[in-house]
Amino acid sequence: MIQVENLVKAFGPKLAVNDVSFTVERGEVLGFLGPNGAGKSTTMRMVTGFIPPTSGTIRVAGYDVLENPLPAKRRIGYLPENAPGYGDMTVQGFLLFAAELRGLRGAARRSAVDRAVELCFLENVRYQVIDTLSKGYKHRTCLAQSLVHDPDVLVMDEPTDGLDPNQKHEVRNLIKRMGANKAIVFSTHILEEVEAACSRVIIIDRGRIVANGTPEELKARAPNAGAAWLRVKGVPAALLAGGLSGIANAANAEILRDEGGIVEIRVYPDKARPGGSLTGEVAELAAQQKWQLEELQTEEGRLDEVFRAITLPDTVKGH
Amino acid sequence: MNAWFNVKAIVKRELGGYFTSPIAYVFLIIFLLLTGFFTFTVGSFFERGEASLVSFFTWHPWLYLFLVPAVGMRLWSEERRLGTIELLLTMPVTTWEALVGKFLASWLFLALALALTFPVVITVNYLGNPDNGVIFTGYVGSLLLAGAYLAVTCMTSAMTRNQVISFILAVLICLFLILAGYEPVTGLLSRFASARVVDLVAAFSVMTHFEGFQRGVVDLRDILFFASLMGFALFTTGVILRSHRAG
Numbered sequence: 043m044i045q046v047e048n049l050v051k052a053f054g055p056k057l058a059v060n061d062v063s064f065t066v067e068r069g070e071v072l073g074f075l076g077p078n079g080a081g082k083s084t085t086m087r088m089v090t091g092f093i094p095p096t097s098g099t100i101r102v103a104g105y106d107v108l109e110n111p112l113p114a115k116r117r118i119g120y121l122p123e124n125a126p127g128y129g130d131m132t133v134q135g136f137l138l139f140a141a142e143l144r145g146l147r148g149a150a151r152r153s154a155v156d157r158a159v160e161l162c163f164l165e166n167v168r169y170q171v172i173d174t175l176s177k178g179y180k181h182r183t184c185l186a187q188s189l190v191h192d193p194d195v196l197v198m199d200e201p202t203d204g205l206d207p208n209q210k211h212e213v214r215n216l217i218k219r220m221g222a223n224k225a226i227v228f229s230t231h232i233l234e235e236v237e238a239a240c241s242r243v244i245i246i247d248r249g250r251i252v253a254n255g256t257p258e259e260l261k262a263r264a265p266n267a268g269a270a271w272l273r274v275k276g277v278p279a280a281l282l283a284g285g286l287s288g289i290a291n292a293a294n295a296e297i298l299r300d301e302g303g304i305v306e307i308r309v310y311p312d313k314a315r316p317g318g319s320l321t322g323e324v325a326e327l328a329a330q331q332k333w334q335l336e337e338l339q340t341e342e343g344r345l346d347e348v349f350r351a352i353t354l355p356d357t358v359k360g361h
Numbered sequence: 362m363n364a365w366f367n368v369k370a371i372v373k374r375e376l377g378g379y380f381t382s383p384i385a386y387v388f389l390i391i392f393l394l395l396t397g398f399f400t401f402t403v404g405s406f407f408e409r410g411e412a413s414l415v416s417f418f419t420w421h422p423w424l425y426l427f428l429v430p431a432v433g434m435r436l437w438s439e440e441r442r443l444g445t446i447e448l449l450l451t452m453p454v455t456t457w458e459a460l461v462g463k464f465l466a467s468w469l470f471l472a473l474a475l476a477l478t479f480p481v482v483i484t485v486n487y488l489g490n491p492d493n494g495v496i497f498t499g500y501v502g503s504l505l506l507a508g509a510y511l512a513v514t515c516m517t518s519a520m521t522r523n524q525v526i527s528f529i530l531a532v533l534i535c536l537f538l539i540l541a542g543y544e545p546v547t548g549l550l551s552r553f554a555s556a557r558v559v560d561l562v563a564a565f566s567v568m569t570h571f572e573g574f575q576r577g578v579v580d581l582r583d584i585l586f587f588a589s590l591m592g593f594a595l596f597t598t599g600v601i602l603r604s605h606r607a608g
Binding site: 087090091092093094112113115116118120122123124126127128129130131135139140142143144145171184187 | 367447452
C-alpha cells in the first residue's frame with residue numbers, strides 16, 4: 043500500500059532524510075523508531091503529501107503522492123505530531139468537518155463520525171469545545187479525525203504521546219486491531235510500544251535507515267540475545283567460567299556476580315555458529331559436573347539495547 | 362463539483378469559527394459604531410444637506426485599513442501556529458480550494474458587516490430622495506475594496522506565524538495602496554515628478570479606483586483593478602504557502 047523509494051529531503055545543506063526506502067503492505071504495522079531529529083516526522087510528512095521530497099518517489103495505494111496527490115490523500119488517515127485541532131470547534135463539529143472534506147455526505151457522514159467517536163472513546167466530550175479538553179482527549183480527537191473515513195493507510199506520528207498509561211494501552215490495542223486490514227505506519231520512541239503493536243520495525247538515525255526487520259529479528263541482534271544466564275551455588279566462579287566457555291556453542295562467559303558462594307554468570311552464544319541450544323548444553327554440563335543450579339534461563343535480546351547499539355547519541359560528533 | 366464542496370466546507374468552518382468566539386460580535390459592533398461616527402459626526406452627514414451617502418463611503422478606505430487586517434490576520438498565521446495547516450493540507454483538498462475557502466469566508470463576514478449598515482440607507486431615503494443606484498454602486502465598490510485589503514491580509518498572514526506581525530504588514534501595504542492615490546500625497550509628488558509618473562503611481566491606489574463607484578460610475582477598469590489585486594495577492598499567498606512546505 044505504501045511504497046517509498048530513495049526518499050531524500052534536504053533542508054538547506056542538511057539532509058533530514060537520506061535515501062530512505064521501504065514498503066508497507068495491507069495487514070502490516072510498521073513501527074518507525076529513531077532518536078529525536080532522526081527524520082521520522084519529515085518522512086511521514088512526505089508520505090502524506092504535506093511537504094514535497096527533494097528527490098525520490100512515494101506511492102500510496104498505487105497513486106504517486108507527488109503527481110496525483112488527491113486520490114492518494116483520500117486513502118490516507120494522518121495523525122500529525124502534537125495532534126493539532128481547531129480549538130474553537132466542538133469535537134463533533136471538527137469530526138463532521140473532517141468527514142466532509144473526506145467526501146462523506148449526509149447519513150454516511152453522520153454514521154462515520156459516530157463510529158470514530160465510539161472507536162476513540164470520545165462520547166463524554168462529544169459536544170465540548172476542543173480548547174477545553176484535556177491533552178488526552180485532544181489527542182484522541184485528532185486520532186478520530188484520522189480514522190473517520192476508515193482509510194486503507196494510516197500514518198501516525200507519535201500516536202501515544204501525552205497519553206496516560208491506560209490510554210496508551212488502548213491506543214496500542216486499537217492500532218494492533220486495525221492493523222489486521224490496513225497498512226499502518228507509526229513513529230514512536232517508546233520501545234515497548236513497538237513490541238506490543240508492530241509487525242515490522244524500521245530504525246532510522248540521522249535520516250538513514252539503520253535497521254529493518256521484525257521485532258524478533260531486531261532483538262536477535264542484541265549482544266546478549268540467545269545467551270544462557272545461570273545462578274549456581276557453591277562452585278568457584280573461575281571454575282564455572284572455565285567450564286562454560288569450553289562449550290562448543292559458547293563464545294565466552296561473563297561473571298556477573300560472585301558473592302557469598304552464589305555466582306551469577308552469563309554465557310554468550312557464538313554468533314558464528316547459529317542454531318543449537320546453548321541453554322541445553324549448559325544444563326548438560328551442569329549435570330555432568332554436579333553443579334547445583336539455582337536458576338537457568340535463555341535470554342532474549344532487548345530492543346533498547348539494539349537501539350542504543352545502532353543509533354548514535356546526539357553527543358557523538360562526526361559520522 | 363468536488364472542488365466546490367470542499368470550498369463550501371471550508372467556508373462553513375471558517376464562518377463558524379468567527380461566530381463561536383466573541384470576536385465576530387465585537388468586530389461588528391466596532392465597525393457599526395465607527396461607520397456611524399464617521400458618517401454623522403466627522404463626515405457631517407446632516408450639515409451637508411444632500412441626500413447622498415458620500416460622507417458614508419468616503420471613510421471606508423480608512424476604516425477598512427485597520428478593520429480588515431484585524432479580520433484576516435489570523436487566516437493562515439493561526440493555522441501555522443497551531444499546526445492545523447498540516448491537517449488541512451493533507452486532506453484531499455488542493456491548496457487553492459483551501460485558500461479560496463478561507464478568503465471567501467472572511468469576505469462574506471465583511472459583506473455581512475457592510476450589510477448591517479442598512480439603517481443608514483433607510484435614513485437617507487427617509488430624509489430625502491437619494492439616487493439609490495449610486496448608493497448601490499457605492500456598496501459594490503466598498504465590498505471590492507474590502508476584498509482587496511483582505512487578499513493582502515491573507516498574503517501577509519501566510520508569511521508569519523505571528524498574528525500581530527501579519528496585521529502590521531497588512532496595514533502597511535494597504536496604507537501604501539491608499540496613499541499612492543491620496544490627494545495630499547499626489548499633490549506633493551506632482552511638484553517634482555511629471556504628470557505621467559503621478560498618474561502611474563496613482564493608478565496603483567485603491568482611492569483612484571474606489572472614487573468612481575462613489576459617484577455611481579462602474580468602470581470595467583476599476584473592477585479589473587480590484588479583481589487583479591485580489592487575484593495577485595491570493596496567488597502570492599499560494600506561492601508563499603507552497604514555499605514554506607518545500608522548506
